[in-house]
Amino acid sequence: MTQLALVIDLNVCVGCHACVTSCKQWNTSGWAGPMVDENPYDANPTGTFFNRVQTYEVGSFPSTETVHFPKSCLHCEDPPCVPVCPTGASYKREDNGVVLVDYDKCIGCKYCSWACPYGVRELDEQQKVMKKCTLCIDRITDHTLPEAERKPACVIACPTNARLYGDVHDPDSEVSVAIRERGGYALMPEWGTNPANHYLPRQKTHMHVTEEDLQRSDNPLTKEDITVYQGEETMEDVTW
């Protein structure tokens, strides 16, 4: 069975929020739209977003890491939000594992959001139905789009290519390889939700300079006579 998912590379995410707004603009006019904004030009502007980029500081000065952390629905393999839905509005697609909400069936009871430990479901406060990341279901299943564009909007937009997309059940897919080789991990593994989305950790490149590196025979200083001569008496100055 196919399980489509995102693998998010924290090693290169610079926290630019491209995924946040590219998602918003695609989906507000798409199958999952609208994505309503409340008080768009007033105090306390808020609205529905399927995707948020958060920032964490790890460690204390001067050994501080600033970690940008994009978060959207993780499309769990065992999504706790689905069985609790009383109407069947929340469901997991059998063909590709994407977790979706059918707004026409949703009664806005919010129980699914209680049953999600990740806080990725957001109630549309105007339409009063639950909304969430669809992995751009209307892009990835649209066969009229060219193959290269059959990806979630956030993946296409991401300037650092920090969002890999593919089938985590296919061991040869880019995402599976990344998870395997780069230490991909799931969020809150303690709940057994088996999130399909994974995260790739920060990696550090170090450089080690040895004493030998600094003492070499081809040092260009050896080509210079570093003593500075200036105004010294020369043979010609000497009166015999």
Add this chain to the structure above:
Amino acid sequence: MHPAFSVIFLTTLIGAGQGLFLALFTGQFYSTVELVEPQPASFYAVGSALSLALLVGGLAASFFHLGRPERAWRAAAMWRTSWLSREVIVLPAMMGIVFLYGVFHWAGWTQPFIVLGEGTLPIDATFVLGMLGVLVTLALFVSTGMIYASVKFLQEWHSPYTIVNFIFLGTASGFMLAAAYSALLGNHLVGFFGTWAVIATLLGLGTRTASLMRNASIKHRSNLQTAIGIRHRGIVQKSQGFSADSFNTREFFHHQSPETLKLIRVMFMVLVFPLPIALVLLAYALASPTLPILAFVVQYIGLIAERWYFFAEAEHPQNLYYQQIS
């Protein structure tokens, strides 16, 4: 969690309604076996109506919880997996039984069609409805409780205590109401219901205290380390990714100070348990017809506080992701 008054009233009102029904049928059972004096049909009919009113009130409150109440009928669909769906089925079922129970009493359709136990236990339609009602009441307690207890990462809720507390506290308030009802009518069942109410309240005190103690020492399995997958003790969120509030900052957190929480906890521990018990005992001693009513009112107010605290106390792991604006 954010304590929403819709669910606070839903759970406390139907709890009292369920308890009242249990009380009525307990009374009927005892009178059938002639342990207490029999009551007129109107006692059961009006009592059932009262119970039904509480159930309907609870249901009405629950509609305020729904974004799209006009689609509430859809909620029965997923009874195989969803406790909420089960509650949605069981609650009307119970209402139906309570209604029939009251109607049968009121209409006097109480001719026994079989007598068991060497003539001591005549079984009539109300008895059958009553027995069914007890089962459905228990099912409803379990369904309601499991809505909360089944969410495993709400660790404060994910415990059998949630269900037994719902049962004992609902039962206590129902019997307390039955005692008040009897006191109002001036019949002799005040002491009977009052005693059971005190017993249920004491049981509730035990289980609720146990759950409070359990929750006080709970070790949350999720933390910032598991939330973002970075193994470092010094992680602090600097930005939740947006500047205002949102569904995620509103729905899952009470936004009250720890002091307020403590105050509410002390308040409900007094209002739900010792005070109603004392009032019942006092009523007993003084043979007061009004104190049982006061006992119920006090306990119900206490239960609202208790339920508020029940929600507020539960720490949703999603809050780890929504802590700071920068």
Add this chain to the structure above:
Amino acid sequence: MKDPAVQHDAEIGQTEVKETTCYMCACRCGIRVHLRDGQVRYIEGNPDHPLNKGILCAKGSSGIMKQVSPARLTKPLRRKANAKRGTSAFEEISWDEAMTMLSERLGKLRATDPKKFALFTGRDQMQALTGMFAKQFGTPNYAAHGGFCSVNMATGMIYSIGGSFWEFGGPDLDHAKLFIMIGTAEDHHSNPMKMALSKFKREGGRFIAINPVRSGYGAIADEWVPIKPGTDGALFLALTHEILKLGLFDRDFLIQYTNAAELVIDDPERDDHGMFVRDETIEVTRGCTDPQDKLWWDRNTGPVLTHSEGADPRLLGGYTMPDGTPVKTSFQLLKERVDDYTPEWAESITGIPAATIRRLAHEMGVMARDHKIELPINWTDVWDKEHDRVTGNPVAFHAMRGLAAHSNGFQTIRALSILMTVLGTIDRPGGFRHKAPFPRPIPPCPKPPNSPDAVQPNTPLDGLPLGWPGKPEDLFVDDDGEPVRIDKAFSWEYPLAAHGLMHNVITNAWRGDPYPIDTLFLFMANMAWNSSMNTVETRKMLTDQDENGEYKIPFLVVCDTYASETVAFADLVLPDTTYLERHDVLSMLDRPISEFDGPVDSVRLPVLPPKGECRPFQDVIIELGARLGLPAFTNADGTAKYKNYPDFVVNYETSPGSGIGFLAGYRGKHGDKSLKGEPNPNQWEQYAANHCVFHHELPRSYQYMRNWNKGYLHWARAHGMTKWAEPITIHIYSEILQRFRAAAQGKWPGRQPPERYRERIETFFDPLPFYYDSLEAQRVDTKRFPLTALTQRPMAMYHSWDSQNAWLRQIHSHNYLFVNPKMAIALDIQDGDWIWVESHLGKVKCMCRYSEAVEPSTVWTWNAIGKATGAWGLSDRADESKKGFLLNHIISEELPVVSSDGKQILSNSDPLTGQAAWFDTRVRIYKANAQEPKITEPQFPPMKSLPGQLSRPRVRWQAYVAGLFGRK
């Protein structure tokens, strides 16, 4: 709901896809705009565009909200006759009325004193046109926002290596192995930088971020080196010290391609002290270029002409010329300069441990030396020597305003340029690489006029309003040495002010120093708010009246797309279009989008009709030019030469028959010529057919070592990139600066500064980089103001002007002051507290946020989040004006007047370039009183909604769905 898998988005409504270029910031990515029933459905990065290759940032993805913004201006407006300026009391007028009003007023000024008209523009990308208009008008008072943006970066590097970071060059992360980013959080070249960084990291490159704050790109650095603001120069000098001491420099590169081995006269008694020894007798090109008449000291034969066949020059040492002239090599002078700049010395200034500085130097030096890149590319240098490979040292740098926006920025950036040069990383693989039209001669040839005579009634300016002085004679001063420009650029106060000093225009005009003006025309520059320093006073100056009730700045014209704070102060408001409603060119004559491999320019094409009565600013300029009868815009019979901007772009040539116009691509009658060629009537269509881009990829042999690459330089000359094909020798030692210093010392045969500037010029025009404390720190009590306050733009708003954007403002609706907890706790300030930030100028109230990612003596905030009440179409209660704050209120545009300056009023700017020193701001912070209202201060009277502005600030819901059946 319908099964999403059977629904095809493109089949809903009438859909169209149009290509154009983004303008949500200055990055200029290619975009594909999807329209549904004529409304924008989706904006995606254009995968066929060389700049962004299909990706798009948060701003680009929020372009839709720009179209529906309630801040949109839609009508020309005139201040009501009896209304006070600044009260935003306007009435609608027609475009014809507006143009008549403007052309009559400007016509009179042009006929009498053209310099009474000042045109200053903001983050626009049309300086080729606006600069041309100003020149044609005859006013010297023109500049864009470069003076407060990053002119130090441009000049510091261009005066050293002939190119700079920015559009004109950058780090070659495809080949680099070590990347050091300094004073940069986000960048102009935003998306390409993100792409490159990601690739670089994934390929195992080492990334070091040096910055007082760890944010932006620095977040993903392998190492963060916190540094005290404005001390980067000290760090570079100490790094250079260590590299020179250990011999980790690229000797061959220094000798062949820089003036390191060239001999400098070293006799303080002589007038020509500090000048290169030149052989004036030989025949070399002596135009606007570095003549090849300088000398090396051959180890066997003594002085020889540079690049003499078989020479074995000394890099270090002092010698005596045959005529007895004592000389030293440039590199010797550099070595002596950095001798005392030890890592220990730098530690005390920068806060970086000496051991770290040493290690950084070692990493740079060893990486450069031991990990050389060799590319099998043949090339020929200007001395006709053939090379069978291009080599490179894989250490790349990038820097931006963290270095530039300090009053010591120019010398700091000189120091960085020299560090990069010493490591041998200029226009080589893995290092810094140029982008066309750079490299250019040091300094580039265009010069400002050098006398007030250049300004004559009814006559175009004799010279360019902006240029690159190379000697005192190039300064734009009168006979007394006093400034001719309103902003005093190219005067002795700021001699190398290549981008002007827009930040002082309002103050100078208000004060009438050097003279009062009549009309100030601002385009897309928010000078009443976040583009000005000292905002509170600036707003007063704009409304200040003389004793006759005349405004001190009599007429203010503002052209903008949105109701910015500045619009409120206008006498005449001209509504501009958005980027989706206009033609634009990203021109080789201005700031193109060239790649390392060759020149690239691009266009914007309208995908939507203009809203209301909006008109593209370029059309307005061209019509105004024609109405005023400016030669370039008028036929001989006085009629307008160009219909509109698209017509102008196609047909205009820099000089008749030059074949050079605003667009370099698809020239010639049939569009088959590149860079040069006669006008092509179908040029726009051909751009449209080619993803809005023209990309000329140079032959591989022209892609590197371009300062000295014969093939490239001749190609560049032939195609109008530069006038000269002479080698562009890197200036380790800047004789140009020495000329100004000599003038100040009375040793220059030509122009000399007025007395009051002599000491200033002598001090700062040091031909070798040196470190000095910021001018503000030298003049304020740093014990009273112990902290430095910085600002950054968050990535989601970098280089955009978009707080009215409904989506982006949800990410940052207000800002906090980030303070290191150690510092905050010592001041009894809790996280989230309301605090005051006070500088010598004034104070603002804001909220504190703890951060471990900031160096303790620094406080910082996201810039330009705070807005004035009611501006930008936001409600009076908006977070931006109640919780958000603007640091600019306490950043001074002028230095405190002190006796050590002889009580002169001086701009708070770099004394060489006039770069606004907004990162020099010294502050103290303290807790606000518990009784004080929890609201930012200062507050201003609310800006009223303007006629024609969509009135939506109190709308509760916005549910945007494109198309006829969308909900609104």
